[in-house]
Amino acid sequence: MSTQEDDDNDYIALDGYQIFYEMQGRKFNTLNQTYMLPADDDEIQRFALFHRLLKFVFCGNSFPGLIQETLQSGEHRVLDVGTGKGDWAVELCDMFPSVHVTGVDLVPIQYQEVPPNCLFEIWDANAHDLPYEDGHFDLVHARAVHTGIRDYPHFLCEAGRILRPGGLILLIEPDLRQWANNKPEPKFKHGAGPRGWFTFWETYRRCLFLIGIDVTVPQRLKELLEETNMFEQIDEYEGEIPVGFYPRKKALLTVGQLQWMAYDLFLPALKPMFLSVLGLPEASVDQIIEGAQHDLYYTRFKLSSRLRIAYARRRPN
Numbered sequence: 001m002s003t004q005e006d007d008d009n010d011y012i013a014l015d016g017y018q019i020f021y022e023m024q025g026r027k028f029n030t031l032n033q034t035y036m037l038p039a040d041d042d043e044i045q046r047f048a049l050f051h052r053l054l055k056f057v058f059c060g061n062s063f064p065g066l067i068q069e070t071l072q073s074g075e076h077r078v079l080d081v082g083t084g085k086g087d088w089a090v091e092l093c094d095m096f097p098s099v100h101v102t103g104v105d106l107v108p109i110q111y112q113e114v115p116p117n118c119l120f121e122i123w124d125a126n127a128h129d130l131p132y133e134d135g136h137f138d139l140v141h142a143r144a145v146h147t148g149i150r151d152y153p154h155f156l157c158e159a160g161r162i163l164r165p166g167g168l169i170l171l172i173e174p175d176l177r178q179w180a181n182n183k184p185e186p187k188f189k190h191g192a193g194p195r196g197w198f199t200f201w202e203t204y205r206r207c208l209f210l211i212g213i214d215v216t217v218p219q220r221l222k223e224l225l226e227e228t229n230m231f232e233q234i235d236e237y238e239g240e241i242p243v244g245f246y247p248r249k250k251a252l253l254t255v256g257q258l259q260w261m262a263y264d265l266f267l268p269a270l271k272p273m274f275l276s277v278l279g280l281p282e283a284s285v286d287q288i289i290e291g292a293q294h295d296l297y298y299t300r301f302k303l304s305s306r307l308r309i310a311y312a313r314r315r316p317n
């Protein structure tokens with residue numbers, strides 16, 4: 001579909017269709033106006049940090065027991081929605097050579113050399129009908145992608161349609177609210193708490209709301225799966241993710257460091273979104289980001305975030 005013009009992922013489709021556009025020195029996808037995070041090297045580095053962080057959360061393994069159980073023997077098909085660079089998809093292919101993995105994304109930023117059982121495709125998960133037959137997949141995985149999906153309940157129905165009965169869906173989404181000293185944002189009154197940090201996150205949620213994204217999706221994954229009536233054995237977990245260097249335990253400290261580094265990349269990545277969605281003057285946007293950076297670098301508070309994880313199996317028809 002596309003040719004690679006240079007080493008910097010600067011793709012232009014053969015028909016002249018522009019895959020990326022630039023704003024504020026960052027690169028964005030042209031396929032989906034809803035997803036307003038960049039698609040460039042800094043962002044790919046952030047995905048890599050997130051992928052490493054999740055391995056620690058899952059005790060060194062990207063594939064929890066339920067996945068291994070689902071893909072145990074025989075040929076299976078897996079869909080990774082919003083695959084990013086493709087780390088999860090490629091690792092799954094290496095670990096399960098008889099499993100065929102399709103990773104889809106809005107932009108062709110994936111690895112160029114991949115195992116033979118790995119395929120990357122470009123399409124938008126907002127499409128009304130996902131381009132697969134009923135019951136085609138054994139596993140659908142969607143990680144950190146909900147901010148690009150306008151109608152998440154419909155997306156879950158489509159995921160249910162393309163899963164075989166008994167097939168597994170695994171959803172992982174970072175909560176868009178933040179915590180300090182183990183207390184959520186609303187518990188801090190009258191300007192208390194890490195104000196710069198909280199203001200940044202409020203601004204992000206306001207932007208997503210204005211774009212038409214339901215910011216409550218991460219905390220409602222189980223409920224949303226239940227509402228489809230297509231899944232059973234639905235379960236959810238909440239992972240507390242420290243942000244920074246305060247944890248005493250070694251593994252948690254590593255998670256905190258990785259999350260800190262990922263957020264350090266995330267804060268400036270939102271500048272183009274804040275500017276274009278809110279129409280604020282650049283100086284105000286810089287102030288919001290600098291306020292959050294100040295709290296990330298110097299706060300006395302123990303910052304933390306939450307990761308929402310939900311699993312379910314497709315009900316027999």
Ligand SMILES: C[S@@+](CC[C@H](N)C(=O)[O-])C[C@H]1O[C@@H](n2cnc3c(N)ncnc32)[C@H](O)[C@@H]1O
Nearest residue numbers: 035047082083084105106124125126143144148
């Ligand atoms: C935050 S990254 C996560 C990447 C990967 N899933 C991971 O966990 O490391 C989100 C990815 O989802 C893709 N994405 C967002 N909305 C999408 C949509 N509607 N359809 C397909 N891909 C989408 C983005 O282009 C981006 O690469």
